[in-house]
Amino acid sequence: MNFWKKVTGSDMKKEFQAFEQRVQKLPADYQAAWEQINTNLWAHSDFTGRNLMPVFDGVLGLLEETAAEGQSVGEALGGDIKGFCLAVAGDEGTPTYRDKWRAQLNNNIARKLGK
Known part of the structure; x- marks a missing residue:
């Protein structure tokens, strides 16, 4: 991948x-x-x-296939879209980027304070 595309996110x-x-x-x-x-992931x-x-890409492929088969969104994803996103992204309790940044900040502060 071109460095400039990676930095700017144009890809x-x-x-x-x-x-x-x-x-x-x-x-x-x-x-x-x-x-x-899109919002939940x-x-x-x-x-x-x-x-x-x-x-x-995988989720969109699933949606395309189930729509072509004539299934409803509820049949394809279940009633809980947020739960579906958690299952796709990983197990429930998977740390988000906020959790990772919070842990990193706490570690940095603890190190600065000498704990």
Whole structure:
């Protein structure tokens, strides 16, 4: 990957534009579910969000397949989209980027205080 693209994130922008084009082809209820999934998964990203790109691709593929089969969003994802996102991102209790930063900050302060 080109260094400049990695720094600016332009490669991720192109991927998300491709995701959005794929989402536009889905039924309206699937598009609404995608928005909720998109919102809930970002809490489990690293600083850049690159770790979520394969996850987003896989989830969107699942939505496309279930829509093609004629299933409803509830049948495909269950009733709890936030729970689905937790399952996709990892086990419940998986630390988010906020948790990681909080732990790092606490460790730095404890080290400075000599504990």
